[in-house]
Amino acid sequence: MHRKSYVTRMPNKTGAFLLASKIIAKYCGNIVRVSYNKAVDLHMLFLDVEATAENHQKIAKELETVGYLKNELSETRVIEVNIKIPDQPGAVLPVLKILDLYNINISYLNSSANGTPYQDFKMGLLIENPDMIKMLLNDISAVYQIDIIEYDDFEKNLDNTIFYIRLANEMQHILSLSTAQTMEFISESNRILQMLQETGESPKKVFGYIRRFAYFISKYRGSHFSADIDQVQISEQVTLYSIQPPCGSNTYVLASAEELVLIDTGYAIYAEEMFKIFKELFPAWDTLTKRVFITHADVDHCGLLSKLEGIRIGLNQKSADSLRCQAAGIPDYRETSDLGWGYSKLSRIISGYSPPNPAQFEVLDVDSPTPAPEEHQELIPIAKFTVADLKFQVLEGSGGHLYGEMIFVCEEYGLVFTGDNLVNISGFSEERAEFNSLAPYLMRSVNIDSQKATEMRSQIMRLLGELEDKNKKPCLVCGGHGPISALENGELKALQKARLKQPPTWY
Template identity: 40%
Template structure:
């Protein structure tokens, strides 16, 4: 364990040397020394690490030599950075708060920077972990703060510091606003509490969320390279499948210059995805085009506002109606899934798509004996699609598309080709099942729906396109 001694050194040569010798003679490792003459010419903070009994012996010897402040109990030093606005007196509210909590300052470093926020570093002696936790929460309301160094063996302090550090780290990496950072912190805590009930380590939860954010950022811009596959089908139809490392597939059917897309990835990749489509299909924005959403998950509808017509089930449209009204969407009704869905929205820069272009198929889902019910059909560029809606095994509003002439079936996330994942897809798609406990709302029902898909298909060769992963050739007997 670690312990910080607040020493008052006598005003004579060799005082620091003698105090250091006392600590070192016991086999303790001095891990940090802090002294600032401008604050107190005699006060010195010495942090040592070792066994608890040995640290107590060091306390006794320092007291005996008159080096230890008897009215200042030992604690931990936490090094913090306050990001202050560039204005006279901006540090005063922070200093008043420090005074209010009666903290000793062991270190101050400030260097004026022209323009932008000012960075003010301070080391605070922590004698009460609950007090510093309260201080951090109140200081966060005054300005942006970062925890630079602290004693990780102090559990209560560690929890508070970890939350703040986690939120700051993610916010900096992906450029979150203060408001979104606060939302991320709340939802991350809710995920942790849910997983803690299943005896999952809290730190693995935050590590997984951090990995989620890191991967979304890693493939932005020039690093966005979806795996692209192209197929020539009969009747003059071509199929192009874009598989990004993160988020859903985007599949495009082209016939007579017209384009029908099925699903469209995360909102944070909107520009990258559009650029790919413009390169693959010259004059993309001027062509007649439409989008079909197999379901309303946030990783499927990133380009919904870039198509004049968006086909989807009535239940999926209800999902977006709820969001437009500021209500919980269909996924968020599930308490196990709600925190992850909200984290996904924050990190992927999701905004609900416009309702104006949506063309719902079928009506509200009614109880049925079948796992996949025929709810209607639609045609585009001479292609004819039968639409089947599931009972909500993966999520409410989920659909399957079947084009019998072309022998194509689009399954959304009811069936995904896990064996066809690229290494990058596999890495990313491991995260959601952990954070949601399962990507399916009802795993048993989802399994039954997957099995029923094949009963919709007549004998012969088919091409199955799932919501994620490579296309899968099928032979139906």
């Protein structure tokens, strides 16, 4: 059975949902999610349906036949008018009859007696056919005095009915989305709204966060892209480069004479900008041998994987399974909850993400004599890899942040890649801190299991302390976001701010 989201536009009349339900039931479809809020949009209803692929085609065709599925978005307009109506019984009826004649819905209405012979009726009129506006206003003005009121599109109550359309058209413009992508954007925005409204959040606030999320990612493209780049000589043979983009994960490059090894790759939307940086840092980029490893399978860490054609991708079995789910069009491990699903799908749409080719996967623990159990509470060693003279141990976490999470530890040089299990939040720039505050609101938590995530951080901190004692110097911590840091008195400090005896040469 396949699960599919339908964005439907239904008439505001009795039996509309019943008809849709009958069509879905006719083809053995099961409605697993439904969302409708008249205060947010008068006509739009969201459905998640499970059915066979063949029956989905039949359901879509019949819903389209009855006019419930739209292949394109129309720009619904709201006009706020002030109509001066005599303060006497039945005086409003002529206006209501005109609105009924033109099939106009009222999205906002406000009036009260003011001690004069007239009342000022402020109405928000939902106009789906802009061609009729002039005729409508002419007919009303023939009966009563009418004024058009200027208003701020997003701030007024009357706009609650068209949140989705306004947001979708805006996103389609700034992100160059296709109609299908735009409809999916609406559907996933609704999924997040539905969940957050149950906790008391308002549509205005939810859509405000979604808008900021999209604008943050999109506005740093091209000439606006600026990354912080740090360089540390780790050993005689390996130099570490940290590339910290405006938003999305860091990308680390371990460079030796023989090859370049990337760890995590950020958002796909910045592919052009990142490849430009790679070629500036490494003039022989096109001819050098390359490998890439990921700390976990979130969209903001895997964006460039599909762009690195033919390059081996090192990952564990759980991360490989999650990425294969993406490629197959079924929910991955981040998408096991509705909020996670909505946020992940929005991330994919906004960042232009495509899943990588599974043929490039090099599953690190596939032949492990002691594979990690499906569920565990400790950091478990599952594999090893080397980069020139650096020897790394791969430790799998419990899945507090994401099922399949890993950290990479080079004990000899005290170098640890911690992914999102441990990041130096205090080292974020103001803009990065603001961006990284959006996901915790839209998903309610960036972690699948916050209790497990807290325990993982504690275990990693203990590991760092042990390595520090062993090596007689602080560990170099490379988190999934933020600056390269060093552990100093039990706290992470950005490398350039830490009071260290070691210069950028780490060995």
